[in-house]
Amino acid sequence: MPQALEGSQALAYAVALCRPQVVSAYPITPQTHIVENISKLVADGKFQCEFVSVESEFSAASVAFGAVMAGSRAYTASASQGILLMAEVLYNIAGTRVPLVMTCANRAVSAPLSIWNDQQDSMAVRDAGWIQLYCADNQEAVDTTIQAYLISERCELPVMVCVDGFTLTHTLEPLEIPSQEQVDGFLPPYHFARTLDPARPISSGTLVSPDHFSEARHSHHQALLKAAAEIIAADDAWAALSGRHYGGLLQQEGPEDATIGVLTMGSIFGTLAEAREEGNHAVRLIRLRAFRPFPVDALQAAAAGLKKLVVLERALSPGGGGILGSEVRAALSELEQPPAIYSYAVGLGGRDVPLSLLGAVLERIEERPGERFAIFDVEVEKLPHEDR
Amino acid sequence: MKRDEASNSIAIKVAELRRRPHRFQGLASGHRACLGCGEALAARLVMEAAGPDVMIANATGCLEIFTTPWPESAWRVPWMHSLFENAGAIAAGMEAALKAQGKTTKVLSFAGDGGTFDIGFQSLSGMMERGHNVLYVCYDNEAYMNTGIQRSSSTPHAAMTTTSPPGAERMGKRHLKKDIVSIVAAHHIPYAATTSVAFPTDLRKKVRRAMEIEGPTFLQIHSPCPLGWGTEGEESIAVGRLAVETGLFPIIELERGQLTGVLPIREPKPVIDYLKAQGRFRHLFQDHYKAREELEHLQALADHNIATFGLAGQGVDRHDSSGINRVQREGVRSA
């Protein structure tokens, strides 16, 4: 029987089920409800952990890092400015190759100040060396959080579970919360091999000369590539337990013989899926669940036969264009007959992404063949004349 | 040592009793510090007193760089370095984890004055405010030495660094040295103290004291840097001693914010003795009214310290600035 839960509340339950011993966080909209709910679980004695209410996101990530190094499973969560403030630590955590799970309640990055959803924050740290998984709905956010611990501990890599802020975190819907037995069976107790221990002292985080730095980076890169198999395995194993499956690295819907595809990440997918059914559009919808590692092979297979592929993303690189769009374009350029890529940013800073988007996009690519990049839902009349 | 079964007694030779037990060496020799490095010596002394059941979070800085050029490490205790500004927070995370695991290993945090007074100040403050059981040790060499001697908020007034150079318009650093120990003590932590590498007995005693306290403790260790201060390697201890004996670096203890102990100065020395010994104050000895003014200013600062903290000694005291490091022939030894 599903429970009526707000996404953040469900995420707090999911985190508690994974039994991290240390949780550290600094509040930021729209992540706040997650850590508030965790605090309440701790206060009510329903979740045994050291909850460290730190003085900044920089310390939130640092405390979690220190906790992992001292041998505990740990958790943190943030968004937007918080992700950027902890960016230096995020690189450091990944470079040290430690297992850690965090939630990014995706939100736009200032300026201009916006508390609303887009994915600029996690995109800004895409090169930090974390595994990044993007969730389409709250059930997936719950299940992915649990899977993330397994993936993280198997790969000795940190995992960022990206959940669209407000759009998911503040939405109440029917959700299945797994039992403690299910999660315990899926996620065994873990011992980090490089734990700091007075009985077997090691030094971690040392200075590495140019003689060895490239090798460290190579191993880190390889570890991320190898993580793809663990992401698939974790999703399969969880499906066997729960009956819920998210496609591993990516998910597809729609007719196999479609020649037009629309690719996205995160919660836009559900809206596109309903739009496709409602409008009976002959398009193949592709959703990247894993952005790091970037699933080149799976993507090439999913895009086979497509003549046109529209990439919709909630972020952009000003002066460059689409971030996801560029990566998809590069990955598919290896195909013998790569589809024409249309890269669009949508839903920036919380702009509502309506059901009508899909139809509008399909019209647009007919009208403007070869359009390389645009912010799709920009309203021209609101722009100063010189920018139109 | 001999046991006599008949009388059920043991006999020990006096020489055997005098032999000191081998001190724990948490920081081994062979690291890459400069000769005469005050910080390296201070860290060695801290580890001698702290013992092996510890875990260290080390901020970026000289200590981190010279002890761990991969794949070598001079540490014989579990040690990690993360970043420049998060030693307090990393230590807090370690402590939270150990607490959750029911372990009693003491967490130490090591940072220089840059990592403590400046960039790491926030995470230090957060760690102390939350009451983590961490001993935070600041190795204070009064500038950013790791990057080549730039001023920090710990750099003394009028000292020359590469970012506070003297010139026609300036007499070195324009601002005062931040009173970090008072700021730290204002967090109502159980124990905050200063010490100097030139007073190893005092240093070790304070480390042991802090190790026994459950809760956040703080130790600021004045650590001469030959390169940054413009001294010879063999002068480090002598210079460090002068900083204390002039009153410029007061050795004090604060418990829950209250002053509870000082190292009395037997015979206060003029600050000129201290300043003349170092290249970083050389510009103060030119024939210029501004230089004379700064010398007066620095002497006034020392006098102020002596008066404020009650540093003036009362005659000969076995535990004052001259007595504390002398071998106590009568068998009393505090370290």
Add this chain to the structure above:
Amino acid sequence: MLNVRIHGRGGQGNVVAAYLLATAAIEKGLYAQAFPAFGAERRGAPVIAFVRLSQRPVRRRDQVRTPDYLIIQDQALLHVPGVLDGLAEEGRILINSGRSAEELEEEFSRPMTPIPATALAKEHLGRPVPNTALLAAFFTLTEVLPVEALVDSLAGRFKGKVLEKNQQLIAAAAGYFAVGAWNKEQQHAASA
């Protein structure tokens, strides 16, 4: 799929009303989704929340632009631009107001169903929170869910005396209308 938009003011329990409505539906085996039009509004500012009720899983995440029903927690909000936007031709408006349906229709040129929810809440709870009474009325008028479903989902939030008072309030508000009144009118209109 039924689409509901709830208008209220910050601090009035607007999101709570949306969550309660969706919770009651989910607990009765329906699919539902509720979310606020996320804002940075402080107390007293106009706020909006959305609810979708469906027999099938709800996957879309966009805001409700063409609601079937509007629940308005404060009649003064009718003067805020956009409050009535997108309401379907045959859409219904439930409004917290002490005025008569005729008066309201004359002023705003749309039929509305008023209930003095604040007054009822003051009477039964001693606090001017209109949302529970409005939901009780909504359930009664639409029959999307039995009024007991609201009591059940409130039982998850309150207990003892507070729950008892809320039950009285729900009964009083439900008693204002005939069960399925909106549906019967619709059928009546359709057969006319």
